[in-house]
Amino acid sequence: MALKESEAIVLRTYPLRESDLLVTLFTRLEGKVKGVARAAKKSKRRFGGALEPMTYVRAVYDDRERQELVRLDSCEVIESPMAGEVTYARATALAHMAELLDQLMPDREASDAVFRLTLAVLVELRGRALWMPVTYFELWMTRLMGFLPEFTECAVCGRALDGTRAYWHALADGLVCADDKRIASSEMSPESRKLAAQMLRSRVSDFAEFDWPKVLAADLRKFLIQILERHIEKKLVTAGMLDKI
Ligand SMILES: [Zn+2]
Known part of the structure; x- marks a missing residue:
């Protein structure tokens, strides 16, 4: 024993x-x-x-x-996350967190940072907020796994992306400038890049009062999910479910 x-x-x-x-x-x-x-x-x-x-x-x-x-x-x-009101949206967000942790965390490898992140985001998910905690969790998980690319410079030529347009492609790492974007790239809005930078230097509770509709930083979430799916080499089932909410 x-x-x-x-x-x-x-x-x-x-x-x-x-x-x-x-x-x-x-x-x-x-x-x-x-x-x-x-x-x-x-x-x-x-x-x-x-x-x-x-x-x-x-x-x-x-x-x-x-x-x-x-x-x-x-x-x-x-x-218990079931102590409060359980809507379909909230249940899906919880399932999404569980799937990310299950897919990204290796067996028998402690991470106090990930554990603390999870508890802090669960607190925010107890209220009405949905997209804010989901976005925060995806962003921080990507960073803590070491997959988050630099947001301030072009991954190809290194040029600063401040004040310029930034693009990303499903099959390539990082953000790139207009000159280096490939066909079928998506644009990441300056607003989403700014929100990501803010989230990376703030606690999730700092955003508790923030009104965060689904459209806000939807491009950032799509970018993060594609990074994570590329690393685990499979689709995240709950990402598709969240999309449909
Ligand atoms: Zn470039």
């Missing part, structure tokens, strides 16, 4: 055998961990609503050496 205790975010669950669930947790202690919650489907009492995606929990699990799956002993809810 090697019992471990850690704060964690539930990312997803999957039916396993008759009554067990396979649970993916993003733990503060050691990053992404997969485990089995025995009889979780039968005994609602044991895990209750603690296994809903993006629930912030205190997890205790048995981690035997040389076994890929831990055995989830208990999960105590610290904060």
Whole structure:
């Protein structure tokens, strides 16, 4: 027995055998961990609503050496995203966060920065705000993964992009100037570049009162999703769902 205790975010669950669930947790202690919650489907009492995606929990699990799956002993809810009003839009945003964490975080690699980011964004998602926390999370995840390109200079010629138009292409890295843009490039508006710069030096709570309609920085989100999808080499299912909201 090697019992471990850690704060964690539930990312997803999957039916396993008759009554067990396979649970993916993003733990503060050691990053992404997969485990089995025995009889979780039968005994609602044991895990209750603690296994809903993006629930912030205190997890205790048995981690035997040389076994890929831990055995989830208990999960105590610290904060449930289901406590507030759950609209389809909000549920989709939560699913999007869970998918990003699940796809981007390597197994058993702790990241306190990502953990703190997640908790801070979850707080903002409890209210009515939707696109602001989603944009902030995508931007910061891209940066913390080390995928975020420079926003202030052309990726090809190095010219400063301040005050000039900037473009990006689905298959190339970074922003480029008008001279270096390829066919079928998209433009990133100066407003979105400015918002990104502001978000990169502010806390998500600083934007709590900010009115953020879907169209605001939609080009930035599209840019970020394409970067992330290129790195994980697959489509993010929830990005398409968010798009349709
Ligand atoms: Zn250039």
